Structures are given as C-alpha cells and as structure tokens.
Amino acid sequence: MSDVGFVPTPPARRERGHWIVEGLATQVRVIGALIMREVQTRFGRHNVGFLWLFFEPLFLGTMVGLMHSAHGQSMPGGVDPFLFSLVGYVPYFMFRAIINRAGSALHSNLTLLFHRQVTPVDVLLARNLLEAASVIGVIVIILAGGVWLAGVWPANPGLVFFCLLLMFLLCNGLAMMVAALVARWEVAERLVHPLTYLSMPLSGAFFALHWLPANLRELLLWNPQVSLHEGIRAGIFGDAFPSYYDLRYVGWCILVTTLLGLLSLRTARRKLEIF
Amino acid sequence: MALILEDVWKSYPVRGGRREILKGINAVVERGDAVGILGRNGAGKSTLMRVISGVESPTRGRVRREMSVSWPLGSGFGLQASLSGADNARFIARIYGQDVRETLDFVQSFSEIGQYFYEPVKTYSAGMMGRLLMGLSFAVKFDCYLVDEIISAGDQRFVQRCQTMLEDRLGNASLLMVSHFADHIRQYCRTAVVLRNGLLELYEDIDEGIAVYQSL
Numbered sequence: 001m002s003d004v005g006f007v008p009t010p011p012a013r014r015e016r017g018h019w020i021v022e023g024l025a026t027q028v029r030v031i032g033a034l035i036m037r038e039v040q041t042r043f044g045r046h047n048v049g050f051l052w053l054f055f056e057p058l059f060l061g062t063m064v065g066l067m068h069s070a071h072g073q074s075m076p077g078g079v080d081p082f083l084f085s086l087v088g089y090v091p092y093f094m095f096r097a098i099i100n101r102a103g104s105a106l107h108s109n110l111t112l113l114f115h116r117q118v119t120p121v122d123v124l125l126a127r128n129l130l131e132a133a134s135v136i137g138v139i140v141i142i143l144a145g146g147v148w149l150a151g152v153w154p155a156n157p158g159l160v161f162f163c164l165l166l167m168f169l170l171c172n173g174l175a176m177m178v179a180a181l182v183a184r185w186e187v188a189e190r191l192v193h194p195l196t197y198l199s200m201p202l203s204g205a206f207f208a209l210h211w212l213p214a215n216l217r218e219l220l221l222w223n224p225q226v227s228l229h230e231g232i233r234a235g236i237f238g239d240a241f242p243s244y245y246d247l248r249y250v251g252w253c254i255l256v257t258t259l260l261g262l263l264s265l266r267t268a269r270r271k272l273e274i275f
Numbered sequence: 276m277a278l279i280l281e282d283v284w285k286s287y288p289v290r291g292g293r294r295e296i297l298k299g300i301n302a303v304v305e306r307g308d309a310v311g312i313l314g315r316n317g318a319g320k321s322t323l324m325r326v327i328s329g330v331e332s333p334t335r336g337r338v339r340r341e342m343s344v345s346w347p348l349g350s351g352f353g354l355q356a357s358l359s360g361a362d363n364a365r366f367i368a369r370i371y372g373q374d375v376r377e378t379l380d381f382v383q384s385f386s387e388i389g390q391y392f393y394e395p396v397k398t399y400s401a402g403m404m405g406r407l408l409m410g411l412s413f414a415v416k417f418d419c420y421l422v423d424e425i426i427s428a429g430d431q432r433f434v435q436r437c438q439t440m441l442e443d444r445l446g447n448a449s450l451l452m453v454s455h456f457a458d459h460i461r462q463y464c465r466t467a468v469v470l471r472n473g474l475l476e477l478y479e480d481i482d483e484g485i486a487v488y489q490s491l
Binding site: 004005006007008009010011012013025026029030032033036037040041111112113114115116117118269270272 | 328329330331332344346347351352353354355356357358362365366367369370371372373374377378380381384385387413414415416432435436439440443
C-alpha cells in the first residue's frame with residue numbers, strides 16, 4: 001500500500017452531555033444549519049445575495065402600497081393609505097410565502113432526511129423562521145422609515161411585534177399541516193395556491209374591520225388572521241380608528257394548528273418514501 | 276454496544292396491494308464486525324440499509340441502535356447537489372456538532388478531489404461523489420458505517436485509503452457494505468450475508484457467501 005498517500009486524522013469526537021441537553025442542542029444546531037443552507041441555495045453566495053430576503057417583500061409591498069395610494073381614496077382617521085396597505089401586505093406576504101412553500105418543503109429536502117437527526121419539523125421550522133425573519137426585518141425598516149421620513153411613531157410597537165410573532169406561529173402550524181397533507185396526497189399541493197389566493201380577501205390584510213357592518217365583522221373574526229392584521233394596525237395607527245381583535249382566540253387557533261401539524265407530520269414521516 | 280434488528284418487516288404499497296421487501300429479519304451487528312451484504316437487484320439491500328440507519332421505520336419489528344450509525348452512504352444520499360462539497364461539509368459538521376474548520380480540512384484532505392471541492396456536487400463524477408461521501412462520514416467518526424455501493428466507483432488508490440481508514444477504526448467501528456463486486460466484499464469484509472426472499476442468510480466464510488450469491 002505504498003500509493004495510498006497521506007491519510008489525515010479525522011476530527012476528535014465531541015463530548016456528549018445529558019440526553020435532554022443533547023437533544024435540544026442537536027435540534028438548535030440542525031435548524032441553524034438548515035437556515036444557513038436555505039439562504040445559500042435560495043440566494044446564492046454572490047453579490048447582495050441574502051439581502052433579497054428583505055428586498056423582495058419590501059419591493060412588492062411598496063408597489064402594492066403605491067397602487068393603493070394612487071387610488072387617492074381618503075382613509076378614516078386621516079391614515080396614510082400607502083402605509084396602511086404596506087403594513088397590511090407585508091405580513092400577508094409572510095403568510096402566503098410560508099403556506100405556499102410548505103407543500104414542496106419536504107420534497108426538496110428529502111435527501112437531508114437521510115440524516116437521522118433532521119426531521120420534517122426542523123425542515124419546516126427552518127424555512128418558516130427565515131420567512132418570518134425577513135418580514136419582521138421589513139416591518140422594522142418600514143416603521144423606522146415612518147419615524148425618519150414622516151415623524152410617525154407607531155402607537156404600540158410591542159403589539160405589532162407580538163402580533164407578527166403570533167402570525168409566524170399560526171403560519172408555522174398551518175404549514176406543518178399542509179406539508180403533511182401533501183406528503184400523503186400530492187394533489188393537495190395543487191389546491192394550496194388557489195386556496196391561499198382565494199382566501200386573500202378574507203385575510204383582513206387590505207381593509208379595516210371598522211369599515212364593515214357589525215355582523216360581517218363578527219363573521220370575519222372567525223379567521224384568526226383577521227385579528228392579527230387588526231392588531232398590527234392597532235399597534236401602528238393606535239386610536240386613529242377602532243380596531244377589533246381577539247388575541248386569546250388566536251392563541252387557541254395556534255395551539256390547535258400546531259398540535260395537529262406536529263401530529264400529522266409525525267404520521268406523514270412514516271409514510272414518506274425516500275427514493 | 277451493538278446494532279440489533281428484531282423481527283424487522285418492511286413493505287411498500289404498490290399497485291394492487293403491498294409488496295413485502297423484508298420479511299422478519301433478525302440480526303446483531305457487534306463492534307468491529309465487517310459484513311458484506313449481497314443480493315440481486317431489487318432484493319431489498321438498500322431498503323435494509325435505510326431501515327437500519329433509521330431513515331425509514333420498519334413496518335413491523337424494531338431496530339435497536341446502541342452505537343452511532345452513519346446515514347446510508349450511497350449515490351448522493353444526504354448531500355445537496357446544488358451546493359459545493361465544502362458547503363456540504365459545513366452542513367454535516369453543523370448538524371453533527373463538529374468543528375467546522377477541522378471537518379473541512381479533513382474532508383478536503385481525505386477526498387482528494389482538488390478544486391472540485393468548491394464546485395457544486397451535481398458536477399461530480401460517481402467516483403468523486405464516493406470520495407466526498409466517505410470523507411464526510413469518516414469525519415464524523417461513526418461506530419457503524421453503512422456503505423451502499425459507493426466505494427465501488429472509486430479507483431484503487433481510494434479503495435486503499437478507505438481501507439486504511441477502516442482498519443484504523445475496526446475493533447472500534449463496524450461496517451455493513453452492499454456491493455456487487457466480490458473483490459470489494461473480500462477486501463473489506465469478514466463475513467457475508469445474502470439477502471434473498473426478504474430474509475438474511477449468514478455465511479461466516481466469506482467465499483461461501485460469495486459463491487452462493489454468484490449462483491443466484
């Protein structure tokens with residue numbers, strides 16, 4: 001064996017801690033690694049690369065905002081129509097991005113599931129965290145822009161970010177359910193896009209509940225998304241017009257979707273065929 | 276410390292019912308064992324590897340892993356084709372909680388694929404893919420390596436490098452290897468099993484196992 005050449009020594013093995021600590025640390029490491037690789041595959045390593053993460057929703061939101069403000073309709077409470085549609089559209093962008101991408105999440109990461117510690121939940125969580133980070137970053141930019149350019153301070157920034165957090169959790173639960181559904185029936189994938197598209201007018205992203213008659217308001221509030229959009233607006237515009245939201249109800253919805261999502265992914269994992 | 280298969284069954288849904296691939300496999304792999312798995316195409320060798328590694332769960336029965344088991348090292352499994360070898364090494368280092376720098380150095384030095392280390396994995400030849408995969412898995416120091424055909428594409432120098440690595444480890448590590456090349460099985464393994472009709476037949480004498488396989 002003279003032609004083998006230099007065979008290097010592999011890195012030393014790590015010390016292992018208690019299994020609870022180890023399990024948690026593994027999950028954090030896996031999600032971190034998945035986020036890194038998601039950034040690499042989606043945005044490449046060239047030029048401004050990952051800045052697209054923020055630029056894309058900001059650009060789309062600005063365009064939608066400009067279109068709405070060009071209508072010239074006046075808003076109740078003297079609210080700026082551009083800002084109104086911007087803070088409606090950008091969080092909605094998170095919902096659509098997370099739900100629409102959920103169906104393909106497992107399939108495009110199938111080869112990574114060859115590593116035992118990478119679970120479908122990690123794959124979805126990593127993707128969704130990235131989307132949420134981008135939207136929360138964009139909201140920060142928008143709010144900062146509002147303060148800097150127009151001197152408009154958000155009435156309650158804490159409420160805005162709390163609602164965005166709830167929005168992420170809700171989307172994450174739904175995304176897990178969608179991913180599990182698609183793993184079982186591939187047709188489901190084709191239904192996701194039309195359904196998110198059709199649900200857009202029901203999301204509460206583009207209008208204030210205050211504009212609607214009371215009975216319609218009650219009906220729409222069954223959709224937890226509506227409460228969140230109202231909450232975000234309340235956090236930004238304050239008392240400029242009344243807002244209607246029920247975050248306790250949203251909390252229950254999150255609990256139910258998350259539990260159902262985890263459960264369905266768990267059963268889907270067994271059904272998932274890898275090549 | 277062993278790898279134990281207890282009455283492992285695996286079936287897949289196919290048109291008009293289910294096809295049984297594994298039909299109640301019992302086996303114990305101890306530390307230091309080096310087992311060649313032989314069988315015809317479609318016998319279920321790769322399925323067995325996936326079930327052992329835990330990528331798929333058995334339909335019935337149980338796999339007990341008392342030692343750390345690698346992912347099945349086969350063509351591109353566990354790699355991301357659009358990323359470079361180096362990025363894949365970083366990913367592996369992160370998910371297995373290893374030092375990224377050391378892992379990169381080791382994989383690059385072991386795999387000897389030169390500048391291709393920084394090119395997307397999808398541009399690799401089968402041989403380069405094998406070099407990268409073996410480098411990655413040796414970097415993690417598993418107790419048990421599941422090698423699915425991947426060494427077969429390597430040249431003689433690479434086969435010998437793998438062997439040096441494994442000999443270094445054997446006594447500590449175990450090897451389960453699927454290959455259609457009798458020579459490779461002889462080089463790496465000490466016992467052989469033939470997978471036939473969903474069951475394993477063990478041959479302590481490796482030549483006997485190979486003879487049975489060749490008469491299939």
